[in-house]
Amino acid sequence: EDKVVQSPLSLVVHEGDTVTLNCSYEVTNFRSLLWYKQEKKAPTFLFMLTSSGIEKKSGRLSSILDKKELFSILNITATQTGDSAIYLCAPTGNQFYFGTGTSLTVIP
Amino acid sequence: DGGITQSPKYLFRKEGQNVTLSCEQNLNHDAMYWYRQDPGQGLRLIYYSQIVNDFQKGDIAEGYSVSREKKESFPLTVTSAQKNPTAFYLCASSIRDRRQLGSYNSPLHFGNGTRLTVT
Numbered sequence: 001e002d003k004v005v006q007s008p009l010s011l012v013v014h015e016g017d018t019v020t021l022n023c024s025y026e027v028t029n030f031r032s033l034l035w036y037k038q039e040k041k042a043p044t045f046l047f048m049l050t051s052s053g054i055e056k057k058s059g060r061l062s063s064i065l066d067k068k069e070l071f072s073i074l075n076i077t078a079t080q081t082g083d084s085a086i087y088l089c090a091p092t093g094n095q096f097y098f099g100t101g102t103s104l105t106v107i108p
Numbered sequence: 109d110g111g112i113t114q115s116p117k118y119l120f121r122k123e124g125q126n127v128t129l130s131c132e133q134n135l136n137h138d139a140m141y142w143y144r145q146d147p148g149q150g151l152r153l154i155y156y157s158q159i160v161n162d163f164q165k166g167d168i169a170e171g172y173s174v175s176r177e178k179k180e181s182f183p184l185t186v187t188s189a190q191k192n193p194t195a196f197y198l199c200a201s202s203i204r205d206r207r208q209l210g211s212y213n214s215p216l217h218f219g220n221g222t223r224l225t226v227t
Contacts, residue, residue: 004150034215042112042198042218043151088150095166096141096216098151 002027006089006099014107017079021102023089024071033065033072036088038101043088046074079106110135114199114219121193121226129184129222131199138204140182141216144168145196154197157182158204186224193226 007022025033032050036043047056049065049072056063060079065072076083086101112133121127133140139158143151153166157176171190176182182201186193200216 009148041220043216045215045217048215090216095153095156098143100148100150 002093002097004089004091004097004099006087006102008102009100010103010105012105012107013079015079015081017106018075018077019079019104021074021076021087021089021104022071023073023091023099025089025091025097025099026070027091027093027097029093030067031092034090034092034096035063035072035074036090038086038088039084046087076104079104081106081108112199112201112217112219114197114222116222117220119222119224121224123226124188125226126185126187127193127224127226129186129197129199129224131182131184131219132180133182133199133201133217133219134180135201135217136179137201137217138179139202140176141200141202142166142172142174142182142184143198143200145198145221151198154184186226193224195224197222197224 004025032048034048035046047063052067060077063074084106086103088101089099090096115130141156142154145151152168154172155166155174157163160179163174163176171187173185198221199219202216203214
């Protein structure tokens, strides 16, 4: 059975902290893994990972994929209140599969 | 600017009534999708369409119907048969990988969602 597990489910940190969000998956015909940030409405695309061990970076956010151990992590350094959101992990295979998300709250 | 437009943003209906949610995209994407989002459950796939005049059921299609008469448009009807219709509905689109049918290797682009409340 295809499944995606994100942890932790929720996280509260102070501005300036570094956080690591986890995503483990088991999907049929795995192709890639995508990370999204969802504030109030539409999820916005962050990263697409297709190869193991290659870190993708965008400002304070970075992500890496391990296709052997079937997981990915999303790191956010020097967190800001604007990082408060739900972060969704979506491995793709025969379709897009979504985890339940990690709800991040950054306190000033 | 290219994007996906969902309307309305909020929708209220009485139980027993069918309701149609609109989704229009001008990204020239072949594939379009409807997801439902409930608290604590992530996004669940209702229906998807990879090409005009063709669509497939997702994981929770019961009580829903769709049509794909035009590339730009993928409306979703929530019928009275849907037992728990109150939810946040998200429409998305993506490029279809023509090299391998059913391959999903490009990001989904989402609309801003429709929040449906049925009382």
